[in-house]
Amino acid sequence: MPSDLVHLYMRIDHLPQIWCPGCGNGVIMHDVAVAIDELIHDEENSINREDIVIVSGIGCSSRAAGYLDFNSIHTTHGRAIAFASGIKMANPKLHVIVLTGDGDCSAIGGNHLIHAARRNLGLTVICFNNDIYGMTGGQYSPTTPNGDRATTAPYGNVDRPFDIANLATGAGASFSARGDVYHARETIDIIKQAIRHKGFSLVDVYSICPTYYGRKNKKGDAVEMLNWQKENLIPTARYYSMSEEDRVGKKIIGILSFNDYPEYTEEYAKIIASCRKARKK
Amino acid sequence: MIGRKKLVIEEAWCKGCGICAAFCPKNVLEIRKEKVTVKDEEECVFCGLCELRCPDYAIYLVNMEE
Numbered sequence A: 001m002p003s004d005l006v007h008l009y010m011r012i013d014h015l016p017q018i019w020c021p022g023c024g025n026g027v028i029m030h031d032v033a034v035a036i037d038e039l040i041h042d043e044e045n046s047i048n049r050e051d052i053v054i055v056s057g058i059g060c061s062s063r064a065a066g067y068l069d070f071n072s073i074h075t076t077h078g079r080a081i082a083f084a085s086g087i088k089m090a091n092p093k094l095h096v097i098v099l100t101g102d103g104d105c106s107a108i109g110g111n112h113l114i115h116a117a118r119r120n121l122g123l124t125v126i127c128f129n130n131d132i133y134g135m136t137g138g139q140y141s142p143t144t145p146n147g148d149r150a151t152t153a154p155y156g157n158v159d160r161p162f163d164i165a166n167l168a169t170g171a172g173a174s175f176s177a178r179g180d181v182y183h184a185r186e187t188i189d190i191i192k193q194a195i196r197h198k199g200f201s202l203v204d205v206y207s208i209c210p211t212y213y214g215r216k217n218k219k220g221d222a223v224e225m226l227n228w229q230k231e232n233l234i235p236t237a238r239y240y241s242m243s244e245e246d247r248v249g250k251k252i253i254g255i256l257s258f259n260d261y262p263e264y265t266e267e268y269a270k271i272i273a274s275c276r277k278a279r280k281k
Numbered sequence B: 001m002i003g004r005k006k007l008v009i010e011e012a013w014c015k016g017c018g019i020c021a022a023f024c025p026k027n028v029l030e031i032r033k034e035k036v037t038v039k040d041e042e043e044c045v046f047c048g049l050c051e052l053r054c055p056d057y058a059i060y061l062v063n064m065e066e
């Protein structure tokens, strides 16, 4: 018997999931379920379960759409945001939540990401960022750090990595944030705010892939990888209270940028309304 | 009294990753034969961190019937 939350929001007959021992994906998927549960039960401003749509692409992480028991669609590699854009345009009242990997959303799907962000289309994109292509055996991805190893970078990665949260901000996203596996409670709160946000919101969640990224880079097991997150990923309030010196080598987690630029489907609806009005005259 | 909650383990789902035990603030849990076990239930403060960080939903808290 799993917990009530798991019973309520996951397809129990598909569990236990097939992810490796200690894979971060299970924790992030749970964060999403807790965030949605808390929004559904928010007494002041609750959201409707039937209005939630989960969309994923292809990758270990993208399997989450199969486990979560909502209106959900598991699409093709790199195209989750494209499918999600269509769903949102067809029915703007839906909360369309994209669960995607670093490869899925910033390599093959990079164009969809930047243009949905540029338009400020009201999707919530949650990237399970493990710095690697997990599903296909550990090839480097656009977020693999320079110098790190992957099956396709046996002597070290020559590329410079994307910072997906900053990439989204640069492309025009009106909400961009970073979370991780270790700081689960903080990450749940960030995901809640991202879902509530009207425009395009992106949460880059640092995951762990002990099997490929961890092993190839001698980062230790899941516990050691989470210890690294504990020591080096610092929640906003604490980060801002630290001296420049203490911040060296650390990364901030929390909401990184935020504005209220007009949301795309609302602007689109205005065009439709003005054309209809003009025709009636 | 805070003891209105109880720890539950779904052993069949545990993959023995050790995350819950490593980050339990009260050192309540340990891994034996690749499965989580409760070493010292008395010390548990029901913070729920093990439940939040278990990738496999194999450990969680339930409210006890009054």
Ligand SMILES: Cc1ncc(C[n+]2csc(CCOP(=O)(O)OP(=O)(O)O)c2C)c(N)n1
Binding pocket: A058, A059, A060, A061, A062, A077, A100, A101, A102, A103, A104, A105, A128, A130, A132, A133, A134, A135, A136, A141
């Ligand atoms: C069009 C297409 N190209 C390539 C693949 C092979 N493929 C499947 S998953 C994947 C990358 C997965 O990496 P990521 O999105 O980071 O997900 P992860 O497995 O790490 O969670 C690739 C290249 C595919 N399925 N379809």
Ligand code: SF4
Binding pocket: A018, A019, A020, A022, A023, A024, A025, A060, A061, A130, A134, A135, A208, A209, A210, A211, A212
């Ligand atoms: S290969 Fe990596 S990302 Fe995929 S399930 Fe295993 S640990 Fe997770």
Ligand code: SF4
Binding pocket: B007, B023, B024, B025, B026, B027, B028, B029, B043, B044, B045, B046, B047, B048, B049, B050, B051
């Ligand atoms: S609820 Fe908290 S104190 Fe109790 S076992 Fe879990 S992590 Fe440890």
Ligand code: SF4
Binding pocket: A022, B013, B014, B015, B016, B017, B018, B019, B020, B021, B031, B035, B036, B053, B054, B055, B056, B057, B058, B059
């Ligand atoms: S975190 Fe979950 S899967 Fe890992 S050892 Fe603990 S109960 Fe088992």
Ligand SMILES: [Mg+2]
Binding pocket: A059, A101, A102, A103, A128, A129, A130, A131, A132, A133, A134, A141
């Ligand atoms: Mg990946």
